[in-house]
Amino acid sequence: xxxxxxxxxxxxxxxxxxVFVSGWVHRLHSHEDSMVIVLRDGTGYLQCALSGKVAxxxxxxxxxxxxxxxxxxVLQVVPExxxxxxxxxxxxxFWKVLGAAxxxxxxxxxxxxxxxxxxxxxxxxxxxxxxxTASAVLKLRAALLASARxxxxxxxxxxxxxxxxxxxxxxxxxxxxxxxxxxxxxxxTRSSQFYLETCLPSLGDVFCVQESFRVExxxxxxxxxEYTHLEAELAFITFDDLMSHIETIICETIDRLLANPAxxxxxxxxxxxxxxxxxxFLRMPYIDAIQWxxxxxxxxxxxxxxxxAILDAAGNTEMVAHAVGDDIGEAAERRMTDILxxxxxxxxxxxxxxxxxxxxxxxxxxxxxxxxxSCDLLVPGVGEIAGGSMRMTGQEELLAAxxxxxxxxxSSCYWFTDQRKYGTCEHGGYGVGVERFLAWVANxxxxxxxxxxxxxxxxxxx
Ligand code: 4AD
Ligand code: MG
Numbered sequence: 001x002x003x004x005x006x007x008x009x010x011x012x013x014x015x016x017x018x019v020f021v022s023g024w025v026h027r028l029h030s031h032e033d034s035m036v037i038v039l040r041d042g043t044g045y046l047q048c049a050l051s052g053k054v055a056x057x058x059x060x061x062x063x064x065x066x067x068x069x070x071x072x073x074v075l076q077v078v079p080e081x082x083x084x085x086x087x088x089x090x091x092x093x094f095w096k097v098l099g100a101a102x103x104x105x106x107x108x109x110x111x112x113x114x115x116x117x118x119x120x121x122x123x124x125x126x127x128x129x130x131x132x133t134a135s136a137v138l139k140l141r142a143a144l145l146a147s148a149r150x151x152x153x154x155x156x157x158x159x160x161x162x163x164x165x166x167x168x169x170x171x172x173x174x175x176x177x178x179x180x181x182x183x184x185x186x187x188x189t190r191s192s193q194f195y196l197e198t199c200l201p202s203l204g205d206v207f208c209v210q211e212s213f214r215v216e217x218x219x220x221x222x223x224x225x226e227y228t229h230l231e232a233e234l235a236f237i238t239f240d241d242l243m244s245h246i247e248t249i250i251c252e253t254i255d256r257l258l259a260n261p262a263x264x265x266x267x268x269x270x271x272x273x274x275x276x277x278x279x280x281f282l283r284m285p286y287i288d289a290i291q292w293x294x295x296x297x298x299x300x301x302x303x304x305x306x307x308x309a310i311l312d313a314a315g316n317t318e319m320v321a322h323a324v325g326d327d328i329g330e331a332a333e334r335r336m337t338d339i340l341x342x343x344x345x346x347x348x349x350x351x352x353x354x355x356x357x358x359x360x361x362x363x364x365x366x367x368x369x370x371x372x373x374s375c376d377l378l379v380p381g382v383g384e385i386a387g388g389s390m391r392m393t394g395q396e397e398l399l400a401a402x403x404x405x406x407x408x409x410x411s412s413c414y415w416f417t418d419q420r421k422y423g424t425c426e427h428g429g430y431g432v433g434v435e436r437f438l439a440w441v442a443n444x445x446x447x448x449x450x451x452x453x454x455x456x457x458x459x460x461x462x
Pocket of ligand 1: 192227231386434435
């Protein structure tokens with residue numbers, strides 16, 4: 001009978017039928033007069049048994065891993081005593097090679113293995129992606145993005161696609177990639193926040209999933225030069241609403257992944273101990289966090305006024321206690337979440353260490369620092385995965401704050417400050433680093449594993 005063309009994922013309903021599947025040879029076991037191919041087509045893995053004449057052709061004897069093939073046969077249920085992906089096996093009666101892959105010294109398995117240098121693996125990322133772990137991470141990434149979108153839409157946020165090419169160099173000048181735009185200076189976006197703010201009066205609450213680009217001198221486990229930024233902006237909310245909303249989106253996104261058998265299996269494969277975080281998340285004001293770090297003996301590297309590390313007599317970086325006004329660095333953040341073992345919102349950071357547009361809390365009598373309605377969400381193993389704040393609502397106040405920004409031409413920001421001129425409102429928003437969120441759920445050592453073709457300082461290929 002005519003074989004039915006199918007993808008591996010859809011085979012379950014075709015047991016006992018004649019089908020044909022195309023894919024790549026993922027694994028290959030040859031015996032005297034038979035052979036087993038584990039086929040991969042991107043939707044799953046299928047065990048295929050070849051015996052008799054079909055296993056003894058020249059093509060069969062010279063078949064190599066990663067060749068593309070088409071296999072025809074009847075799909076058989078395998079007995080419980082044998083294990084096969086999906087619980088079935090294709091009994092092949094006809095097959096052909098579509099594209100052979102090199103064997104011998106050029107075989108993939110010899111080229112790429114755990115002994116390889118990191119830079120070799122990065123150069124060969126297009127082939128590394130064929131591996132079981134790398135492809136599982138990317139499948140989970142797609143599901144995580146879809147799940148987050150479903151949650152955001154269900155909470156009445158509308159998706160928009162802001163531009164990546166821009167000229168207003170707001171947040172932190174030196175951290176933008178600059179380019180020549182028909183003879184004019186332009187930049188790649190670091191955040192779509194300001195565009196989202198301008199959408200509130202026309203579209204209501206909005207979100208976007210957009211690449212953000214950052215000149216980061218940091219070679220760390222959690223910094224990329226280009227990352228996927230999920231950002232949202234909400235009108236007529238309080239700071240408390242904002243934190244609750246972030247928590248809801250993060251938790252619903254995870255719950256949906258765990259409730260779906262296919263995505264739950266990916267999480268189990270990558271991160272066997274992962275469980276949904278319990279709610280509500282801890283909330284800790286920045287000032288309490290400084291005390292907490294000191295009470296737990298977590299110090300920071302001492303630095304001079306230019307930010308250079310201060311060395312002790314033995315040449316080691318000197319460590320000192322945290323003081324109010326200090327940034328909580330990556331190492332301290334990670335130790336904190338490792339001890340707490342659960343997500344935590346750090347909030348109400350001093351204005352001096354946060355972005356100019358953040359809403360300030362009324363100054364407390366005698367307090368040395370003006371605080372802001374800002375929050376960072378930290379999770380175990382990664383640290384900060386999301387940052388957000390309420391925004392200044394007054395045009396005068398915002399203009400004054402913009403004036404303090406180095407290298408910013410305030411008049412060029414009219415489109416953003418006009419949001420306050422034409423009917424201002426209490427509003428706030430946040431940005432989630434998608435690779436960091438995924439690194440947490442998939443238990444990856446670095447965000448580089450969570451990006452298709454990761455970029456970091458010095459790496460912009462393939
Ligand atoms: O904390 P950030 O810089 O906040 C903003 O850009 C706000 N304008 C967002 C907003 O309110 N709409 O960045 C937000 C998140 C961080 O918490 C982090 O998860 C991620 O973006 N992130 C990075 N991820 C990977 N590589 C980098 N270099 C990142 N920089 C920030
Ligand atoms: Mg941040």
